[in-house]
Amino acid sequence: MKVGIPKGLLYYKYYPFIETFLKELGAYVVVSDDTNKAILNEGVKYAVDEACLPIKVFHGHVASLRGRCELIIVPRIMCIRDREYICPKFCGLPEMVKNSITEMPMITELPLYINSEKSLYNWFRKLGFMITDNIFSIDTAYISALNAQKKFKSGIKDEGYKTNIVLLGHPYNLYDNFINMNLVEKLHKFGVGVITEEFVEENYIDEEVNRLFKRPFWSFARNSYGAAAYLHSQDKIDGIIYVSSFSCGIDSVVVELIKDRIKDFPMLVLKIDEQTGEAGINTRLEAFIDMIDRRNIVEDNLPAHG
Ligand code: SF4
Known part of the structure; x- marks a missing residue:
């Protein structure tokens, strides 16, 4: 299966996880290009006017993946820490994308609670079953993805500047x-x-x-x-x-x-x-x-x- 990953929103935090999981399962992964003028223009064309720039850019990335894959990852992220919330625009992202962009392939729609191990596992299990029916492969890919994410450190800390x-x-x-x-x-x-x-x-x-x-x-x-x-x-x-x-x-x-x-x-x-x-x-x-x-x-x- 060809699976598209839009290079927008929390891709920058969690790409080791999602890419490792899909590749380990044997999916053909298509990541959209770095944001550029064409992607921005598509995003502005499709997203609602009131949306913030990152949401518009995300729409542009999704639009650029149409026709190149059978499934696009549009994560409905609800929560990343206990007793805290994330922006409502993340919670309604699949609806925004589906209703704004034409000729869409399948997208992921289930809510994703990154703070809950059980919810995270279930989300990936369901995604895995869209690609294979081998639960052993799904579990192995999930563990590899967890390890890849643990090794990844984002952020910037420069040294030597006055x-x-x-x-x-x-x-x-x-x-x-x-x-x-x-x-x-x-x-x-x-x-x-x-x-x-x-x-x-x-x-x-x-x-x-x-x-x-x-x-x-x-x-x-x-x-x-x-x-x-x-x-x-x-x-x-x-x-x-x-x-x-x-x-x-x-x-x-x-x-x-x-x-x-x-x-x-x-x-x-x-x-x-x-x-x-x-x-x-x-x-x-x-x-x-x-x-x-x-x-x-x-x-x-x-x-x-x-
Ligand atoms: S928190 Fe929500 S409104 Fe603010 S930039 Fe992010 S997606 Fe946009």
Whole structure:
């Protein structure tokens, strides 16, 4: 069976799992291309206008796989951590895709609770039965997929830069270089090192979110807020850059929470949608880094107390 995997949304977090599982089962796996202008245009054409950029891009990836496979993985991810939720757009993704894109092959539709071992296994078992009726092969492929995912570490932690920022936002905005217009490369060219939330230990993130008057129930908000608050409190960064999707409710809340916590510490929010121009991003980045450099010079020259 030819199975298509759209290179969008949480593909960047979980591709070792899904690719290993399908390949071990003998499926012919077709991964869509890196996001490009044609994929974006298709996404904008098919997705509803109100959708955020990553959802539009995902539609573009799905559209690009039509005619090349018999089944497309459209994961209905409900939850990735206990007692937390993920964006409702993930929960309704199969409906959005089916109702917007014409001439679709089969897609996966069952809900996926990544936080529950039993639910995760059952989801993959059902997917496996679409490819083979050999339960032994399905279980073996599942164990290989678990191992491949365990070995995989996503995130960025640069060393050796004088100026360092924490780069925050959803993984599909940070690791899709077309969406973010090669942001990390641009920062490196400016001599700025990057750290992402994956390199902040879970217990530090928990400590920070537990101090809030109400614990965020969105996993994305928890991670971004916790990482920003911890790194800021440790004096480990010179600034914060948040890549935010235009019209994302979760981003609007978490940006305000972070601003409230860090007060006048440098923070740049880059809001992106399909209209965002690269020149504007470059100018804002340059101005932000310039501001950080001047701030550091002033702080280095402050008279020592005591
Ligand atoms: S969390 Fe925000 S950016 Fe991500 S899919 Fe939902 S609305 Fe879009």
